[in-house]
Amino acid sequence: PEQVLGPKRRGTKVGFVTDTLALPSIASQVRNADLLICEGMFTDDLTESAAEKKHLTARQAAAIAREAEVKKLGLIHYSPRYTLRDLDRLLKEAREVFPHTFLTKDRQVIELKNPE
Numbered sequence: 001p002e003q004v005l006g007p008k009r010r011g012t013k014v015g016f017v018t019d020t021l022a023l024p025s026i027a028s029q030v031r032n033a034d035l036l037i038c039e040g041m042f043t044d045d046l047t048e049s050a051a052e053k054k055h056l057t058a059r060q061a062a063a064i065a066r067e068a069e070v071k072k073l074g075l076i077h078y079s080p081r082y083t084l085r086d087l088d089r090l091l092k093e094a095r096e097v098f099p100h101t102f103l104t105k106d107r108q109v110i111e112l113k114n115p116e
Contacts, residue, residue, distance in 0.1 A: 012035075012114055014034065014112070017037070017039065018038070018039040019039065021055075021056070022056055022060040022064065026064050027064050027068040030064070030068045031068045032070065034072070035071065035110065036070040037104065038075065039061065040056055040076070041055040044059055058078070058093045058094040059097055062095070062097035066097055072102070073094065073101040074101075074104040
């Protein structure tokens with residue numbers, strides 16, 4: 001195998017979380033991910049609605065990212081009714097908890113470089 005394989009190196013870890021409530025087990029499943037793609041469907045003012053519909057707020061997604069010590073958080077599955085102003089607010093609420101947050105876009109390519 002040494003003829004075709006190089007030395008061991010650290011892999012890249014990606015977590016994907018959607019259509020869920022904020023469960024305590026999520027952070028342990030995505031711990032130390034290089035990228036966490038996570039739903040952040042609702043703003044803080046709709047926390048109750050998010051729980052009823054079994055979705056996360058952007059702030060809850062950010063709290064998971066912080067607890068799991070991921071490197072970056074990409075928010076997905078946000079409400080299609082949101083305007084650009086609403087999306088700015090969604091991102092602001094998440095970044096108050098986890099600064100390395102961004103909003104994903106349809107067909108977006110996210111390049112993850114191996115640190116080695």
